[in-house]
Amino acid sequence: MFLTRQSTGSSGAKGYLPDGLVVALAGNPNTGKSTVFNSLTGMKQHTGNWTGKTVAYARGRYRYRGLDYILVDLPGSYSLLASSVEEEVARDFICFEHPAVTVVVVDATCLERNLNLVLQILEITAHVVVCVNLLDEAKRKKIRLDLSALSRILGIPVVGTNAREGQGLEQLQEAVSRVASGKLLADSLKITYSRPVEEAVALLEPAVRKLIPADLDSRWVSLRLLDGDSTLDRSLNRFLNTYLHQNEVLTAKIAEAKALLKKESGGKTASDLIVTAIFETAENIARRVTAAAVDQARQWDRRLDRLLTSKGFGIPVMLALLGVLFWITITGANYPSQLLATALFWIEGRLSNIILATGAPPWLHGALVTGVYRTLAWVVSVMLPPMAIFFPLFTFLEDLGYLPRVAFNLDHFFKKAGAHGKQVLTMCMGFGCNAAGVVACRIIDSPRERLIAILTNNFVPCNGRFPTLVVLATIFLGGPRGFSGSLAATVVILGVIVLGVMVTLVISKILSQTILKGFSSTFALELPPYRRPQLGRILVRSFIDRTLFVLSRAVIVAAPAGLVIWLMVNLKIGALSVLDYSARFLQPFGELLGMDGYIIMAFLLGFPANEIVIPILIMSYLATGSLMDLGCLNQLQMLLVENGWTWLTAVCVMLFSLNHFPCGTTLLTIHRETRSIKWTAVAFLIPTLTGIIICFLVAQTARLLGLA
Template sequence: MGLTNQSTGTGALKEMFEVKLESPEDIVVALAGNPNTGKSTVFNSLTGLNQHTGNWPGKTVTNAQGRYTYKDKKHVIVDLPGTYSLLASSVEEQVARDFICFGNPNATVVVTDATCLERNLNLVLQIMEITDKVVVCVNLMDEAKRKKIHVNLKKLEELLGVPVVGTTARSGKGLDKLKNVVKKVALGEIKTNPKKIDYNPILDKAINKVKPHIHHTIGSKINSKWAALRLIDGDNPLLESMNNYLNFNLSNDELLNEKLDMARKELKEEDVNLEDLRDYIVSNIVETAEDISKRVVTFENESYDLRARKIDKILTSKSLGIPIMIGLLGIVFWITIQGANYPSTMLANGLFWIESKLTVFFNWLGTPKWIHDIIVLGMYRTLAWVVSVMLPPMAIFFPLFTLLEDLGYLPRVAFNLDHYFKKACAHGKQALTMCMGFGCNAAGVIACRIIDSPRERLIATITNNFVPCNGRFPTLIALATIFIAGAAGAFSSIVATLSILATIILGVMITLFISKLLSKTVLKGLPSSFTLELPPYRKPQVGRVIVRSIFDRTLFVLGRAVVVAAPAGLVIWIMANVTVGDASLLTHCAEFLDPFSRLLGLDGYIMMAFILGLPANEIVIPILIMSYMSKGSMLELDSLNEMKQLFIDNGWTWLTAVCTMLFSLNHWPCGTTLWTIRKETGSFKWTLVSFLVPTITGIVLCFIVAQGAKLLGLV
């Protein structure tokens, strides 16, 4: 069915799926496929930078849409979540299925991997049950050629009854042909005859009990045979989606319910229980996929993946997997920290040069000094600190992290840590979200969308703050260098690096402990299972990775940080400059918090620096320096030696530094992360829990360390 202005056409697309059409004549293309088939590469290659991302209405699943024009026809391409099946056992599968069923795309492109076509055909066959406007894109043809795997595309097209196009999306090969075929299928210039799955006679008999009534009720809006099978199976999420789409409740159709009961009864008489029905369905699909694959795929070299398996034996081994992972992440952190110093300094110099020019401008306008100080020394300076400190590390870390992802290493990280997260009653994919948190906790929270289970997604969200983000690394590095590695002489850099690594490992251990604690208390439940696929190793596309990580991750997170930082600058300036009696509000608050802070090995000014640093962890040290020097705006000293002397003059010891590092690792998330948690969970309750859990953990740890050191006479 083509797009119309009726409920099943353009209107349905806009209302149910928020597909943005410029004209009713636009061709809507759904892009489906298994994970790790290069689907995102196909999407990016087709649309370039003409794309945007958001969430599906009512879901925490990413909705990516893009545009391209081919032969004067505008195409809107919707990148569906990667999924192995449409049997809707996860939110992603439900979203993909619902869009194909009820979004009425003009064409659906199913991206498959030429190196493992048999597994991918399961999804192809399921989609062809729903719609006949299907184009199969056999991607990664270059990988198949390298591994000496031959796919007979013409034979595959004959067997499937739909167009098949071979592509190498990374290099753009075959994409023009894909565009041409998609256009012809969408406009009806190519007639398709999709292969239907031959279910065993028992299932067919049950389907035929229900199919005629469904066809009579809803016509051709949905494939009646497929809908009958899903309803017999008791797919309640599908029934709910059908009700929303059709604007009436099928559950109230007494005749339909009667026929469903009859079909299930007959299945039971044939020893097919409802609990086993899905196994029957899946086995029919798998057998069909196996048969087709055997007829179109030939292997010139049966041991084509021997090298990859040898590498995996090392990278995922029990003895070497974790140390290699820590080493690689350590290298990424070291490159990020070292590499960010110079651009951060240059950016800071540029932004503070602008500050001086703003001062000149305000003086020329004759603006009152307090207005200048609020806008320039308060709001702008805070903004400049956040941008100059956050942007360079993120611009380095995210591309490096994305390169590991593009290479195929991150699923190996999840594999290595899966056992430990299962022990903590959490989800194995939490390992990936935790790694993303090292760059930015807000990005780590967004990455929690990949976890299907709402309970385990919440656990990952609440505990993501226990790994230090790039905003906390400057504080950790400075204190480790000054107070822990200061006496190590020539080995100071090594000692500082080991201190940071120990902090990271502690953060991971706390993540596992709190995850288990949450799963045994407020978030009880059994850990869910998931399919963890180890994709083939691929040569990363450096240029594309850099563009994607900068635009999709770095600038996205920085934008949220900027929105939070500017108002925070105003609050910081007011606290430092508004006086009551002989002292500023900041000093009064610090004196009030000092007795409690001393119990944690800190002081009142340190605690206030963390409180005022809520918008961004990067500004904690500048606020602390400003407080100790009794200045009205944030400052930075010229060297670590000056900072060390300032801190010692204000009563710091090695214990103060250790407790400050511990509190930096374990305290409330920054404003950007809290905002992101609120957006992702849609709940103030879970945002508050995400605030309290790390804060209470930090208070308890610091109290134990501080009081323990004093009892043992170490200070």
């Protein structure tokens, strides 16, 4: 949802809401904008909801000297010239919602590029505070900035901060309050353009001024009209009901001004001249306030890049890093997993006694304990440890700035597949959760390539499937427990991931040559400076945002699913349970794919969340086999082997886990993102068919060769 005056209930006064002053937070991506936001608001923001194509923003509040402030976190953007949805949203907020103050967060290590945005915002409003963040990074890179000179040149307050350490935030709040109270309105810097642009603006501006409200900068609107920015016209319609292009006098003036500009500038376009002037101004300012040999400052980054993205080592290092990640996860998760299982099954015994002591009927005891509780216990003990280890490690790489390097390394393959290099970033998100990965596909501008990324995101195993893979790899393919075993399991998991990437590329290629024909679009990927990750923040973020979120979702789904399974196991028709009937029906199909009917059933019942596939399977087997205490992996292995599992079964289950229909949440998200039943159906069918074909081929080949 757009935050509009209506929706926030504004009294209409500039920048004021009944419950506080509106402060907008703008900035390039990767400047620590969200850290500033979280530090100021104490993490009390509503997380942005993503409806449709609208990019929503987080809002939070803080109090300073008895006044309430509402902080609005605008999407990160490099520019306000509206070449992407994020930029349009940010521009519209600053332009039409009239925040009392706009704080622009800039990266101290990359001032020139960041000033571009500052200068553009200054053209719209003078109520700006510049927050030069990441001063510690700059210091480490031996970049020295003269902030008071910057403030003098820009004519607005400039505050230096290290938001991660909480440094400078008090001064930032002070500057915001002073600008909001109107005490600090000096002459802010306005860019002077080359003569042809200035003449064209002079010709246009009087006509524009008559048509727009006084609180909108007519010079800025004139520049946009010269620039031919059609998105502004759309926004003017939406926010102000003004139809500039329907005004014939103005349209004539625009044509006249454009013609003048073209003649005076020797054929250059307005947009070139405007952008060039802004950048030249930024360059000039940056040079005046920065003291550093920039090349020297970035040496460490360059060295790291030379290793991490080098011709010989780039891809091997990437695989090795991923391998180490998995290895630590597999070895580290084993012990806590057993401990948790023991604890949770001990509780099961007690719970059982209590329920029986109350005189509850056996069916109720069965449904609650063997149904709901046991499934929950399994989900928690199997999933929690690997997630609690994997996510912080992955967040570490993310914070370090490594993921864009992965996209850089792999872009060539994606280009060949007719897809976008940024698809890699959406796949990385998919490691956490495919639904999040699908939403992340918005970073791809071309609709065709975005659709490809959405349709193939499921080929990255999310963490709901990740524990299944880890458990099976450890049991069946790792061999004996211990160092060599976990190493083998790591290699298997790594193989599964590489396979997932290869399937993604093949399917992307097929899509871009059939139903989504086309060539790859522009690719410009920023490789941000490496940052020293903050361990405390990583632990908190990965645990709260990811581990707890995913686990709670799994638990919510697992509880009712446990009940359904218990019912299916215990509702008998004749001698057989409903589950047995279903499994028998699916048995031939399962066998074709190297699995059995119960496994197929588990995948079907796991539709709400992939996390519960293994627990469902255990419940189904336990209902037919001997009941036992599933304390550790050895016993799970025994149970599976008793039910006819071989290494081939494990391989096929892993393959099918990688390649099958997305979970319910992901499909709903795909539907919301594509707004099309057709594409949602395609997203369901592609991985399912891929899985069926791959499992069939693997199972039949192995049997034919007498390997299993």
